[in-house]
Amino acid sequence: MYDPEKSRARRIKLGMTVAELAKRAGVSERSTFRYEAGEAVPSVDKFVRIAAALHVPFSSLLRQGEDNTDVYAALFGAEMARRRNASAHIISTDADARQAVEIDQLVTGIRRVQKGAGHVS
Template identity: 40%
Template sequence: MDQQNAHSISGARDNKLEVSIGRQVRAFRKKLELTIAGLAKLAGLSNGMLSKIENGVASPSLATLQSLADALHIPFTAFFRKYEEERDVSFVRAGDGLIIERRGTRSGHQYQLLGHSIGKTIAVEPYMITLTRESDVFPIFQHSGMEFIYMIEGEVGYRHGNKTYSLTPGDSLFFDADAPHGPEALKKLPIRFLSVIAYSRFSEE
């Protein structure tokens, strides 16, 4: 990204914050049934400056925001509550999850990736796992991070470390994924469960 584009993005974010703050100032002012002139006088501002702040065309200093907060009898942080930056989002319609190949994927064993989100330090991978056929040999998984399993359909004996847990619909299992784990007995087919894996993105390096 070149410097000009970086400045444009930064400017857009700043403007979005100013607009959000301005809307909050106006909303709190109207809630108290104050005119622009009335609030400006209480906060020690000119009518023109307050109008610019409410319209998002002026960037108020912290001192100005504190004066407005005092005049409106609200905490300073109230001006920022409605401000929302764009965040990572993944929307997958029913049946549209990506079918992936991973160790353990075989006939009758389906791993459907429902999204993939990477934050600054944490990566999260949600899977819908469906088992429709019996198998004599089960894969043993072992990886960094934590894993959460929520049973939706069927019954499975799920091993974690030296213990095996019998999971039925509504049951859940949350564990350290660094220990050996995986389905050990398919007790009632078909089996369907949600698996969410979270791990440090630095562990991949």
């Protein structure tokens, strides 16, 4: 799951205020503060936007040693929906490009696991 300490440390390393991060991620300042304080957990969509605003892959903001299957499953579902609904996807920033590559790698990995378990033909 989301690690607020990693997010806060990265924000500080970049010299960003909570308000700047909130604006760049498109999240309210109050919510951003609550996420960093560990008082709330961002939705997967907000989590990915925060990671992009911090210029890191979302996986770098996950707690290590925990089962993060739920996060990956939600991202996989969101990416599949995006691919079904989008006629064209425009990558507007380097962070978007990194996120797209990371999600593509995730999708490929999940398909391999499913194929090995006999779920995908």
